[in-house]
Amino acid sequence: MKISKKVPALGSLAGLALLLSGCVQTKNGKPYGFVYDYLAVPGQHVMDWFANIFGGSYGWAIIALTVIVRMVLLPIMVKQMRGATVQQEKISMVRPQMTALQKQQKAAKTPEEQQAASQAMMALYRNNGISMTGGIGCLPLLIQMPIFAALYAAIRYSPELSSSIFMNIPLGKSSWILAILSFASYLLQGYLSMLGMPDDQKKQMRMTLLLSPVMILFFTMSSPAGLGLYFFVGGLFACIQTLIINFYRPRIRKEIQAKMKENPAPVVEPVVTKPAEPEPKAVAAKQTSVKNRNRNAGKQQHHR
Template sequence: MEPDNRRILIAAAISAGILVLWQVAFPPPKQARHAVNVTADAGQPSVPEKAPAPVAPGSPAPTPGAAAAVPVNAPEELAVLETPQFKATFSSHGGALKSYLLKGEKFQKDLHGAAVPVDLVRQGPGEPLPLSLSVAGPEGLATDPAARAPMKLVSHDDRSVVFEGAVGPYSVRKRFELGAREYEIRLALQVSGGAGGPGAVTVLYPGWVDPNQPKPGFFSGGAAPDTVQPVCRAGDKTVRFGGKEPIERVPGVPGWAGLDQHYFVSVLLPTNATGDCVFAKGLGAGGAMAALRVPVPGAGLDAGFDLFAGPKQLDLLRSYGRGLDSAIDYGTVTNLFAFFARILLWVMRAFEHVVHNWGVAIMLLTLVVKALLYPLTHRSMQSMAEVRRLQPEVDKLKAKHGDDKEKLNLAVMQLYQQHKVNPLGGCLPLLLQMPVWLALYATLQTSVELYREPFLWIHDLTLKDPYYILPIAMGLSSFVMQKISPQPADAAQAKMMLYFMPIFLTFIMMNLAAGLTLYILVNNVLSIAQQQVIMRRQAAVEPAKA
């Protein structure tokens, strides 16, 4: 190995060691963030909440029929239910959810230079609020005025809030109560009246994103947590709204329905599986909704629902059953590697519990994968070393055949066959790593455990490196790997592999998640070290054979 390359290898190995030791010995302190009480969608300070009308303790709750006549121009009343995990604000306009702010430093987003809590309510202009009711058909869900009709706030305490009013021909009573589990609110819905015959009401869960915001993609460096996609679980299938048609009906009895919001999910789970699930577009661009249509018998309806609105933590989702963990969408291509993605997450979580940093956990994951693939990669690198040993013979063939590439390639292949060397053996390590790369990419894009997790100068491993240090270091390590690897017989191909490929990989990784770039960098450094050991052993064996 040339002195320059040896120095680069030593410097890369020392740098990786320093990163690990520094992060373990001196974990970054939690910086106190001054969260501004604003919603994540509007980016403006929230209007002070109007205190709800006081209800005397122990006073009887009005019946739905008594509270049905609420003036159309009745002022809005707000009520708040709060836990250590979230702050939910309910509005008397529709008796629905107006705001749902997640608590904690982790569940924030950067907006105009300030850290603001993530709000899982995403209401578009003129759209109904989540958990409002409609009596219209599927085509009129977004425009039904009954969904915005004022209701009366009849009671409110630390754990519950009750609204009563009229929704179309029905008298409705809604009781929202804090659930027993994290990020859970229970809804008890009572519907009576109507024309006396069977009918139906639809529980709406709309969402909206700014259609002018940048679209998330493979090279976006991580998408914003305010992406919204209606999703429904019906039977044993999880269906997502494609948006091509204004209305989509999902066949089968729904187990849950709501919104997929990237690292978060908001879904409504009916206590008794009944009714239908419907997807619909909103009033304007960027609006869409999931809706549960529930039949109302002639005698009225008494139904219960559980609302889960929170992070896509696998353990939390699985605790509900009903395939709720399928709300985690790994993407069209990376869904093929969803099984591996969950294994990688499990391994990284185990490491994170020990080292208390997800960046170091990714580096330790790289060591584990490298160890598991060692027998195959060792054999492949031995083949590469054999190819490199034959390089002087290949140079002689180049001088002999000149520009006749056909004869040169044939002669080189005969040389490799004579010495029983596979020139493509060096591609095996890359092919073996590709499923791991795709699975790790899927993990970083979907696992809230890694969302906003820092590592040294990187404040979020799911986003790109803001200073491009990791991509550049990864590119340099790729160049060293190509430099010590056997070069193709064709000079043009050799230059492309030596210079173009590292530059190309660096350009690709510029906007990908920093966690993935970190994994590839550490893997490259380990591969370089492994290749050097093999080459030194082979060099020591050659004189003995001679």
């Protein structure tokens, strides 16, 4: 089991947002439809309100919106990251037994042995309270998805937003500078998340943690710079969340070790279930049938 199952979540978020933004229809050059009416238009109003506060700067308006969204999600994100950290520490502690069961799965020669090893692995997860999903949830991403789609549609269909310039960067056009900054922020977050992580899991996580920044890079390079700004600030907040978890990781590790010492889980061994033996009556009937066939064969040879 790998904690890296969270990687496709960012791709799902981006795909859903693009799907929603693509549902905006136009008639005589004017956008309309559910996504435009209920996401883009309210998003434009929110951006206009924030921009008025910051002297007409839509760049600072996007930053303010990102900060507010991330502050609201911060407790949820920290809780989920803590849950994922707990799972990582538990896996690290049962790694020797898990490795032994994996070797037995590879060495299994019969379907019964493979099934027994798989059941033993599931029992190992269950007895130690290890989740198959690694403690990762999609709630923060689901909450961000409408905001992300609204921002995308607002930048695309709002003349004020699409023509706005922030730090000499047109927010309505793609920006390789913000794409690289977004990539760097999420790459830093991935590096920070490996600090204090057990060595046996770092090797598994390195490639996975690189995929998310690369995906962000390609997405922001083909999107308006306003979204790149949103991702960049969001990446900085992700780094802060990771630092918070790293600060509590030693305490989490001690708590898990204490609980496992007080209530040690039983050692799980594969139990191979042998095929059911045939009933005596069935064996006798089979033997009788064989004898009759042999007797008939002997008679035929005798007549010849």
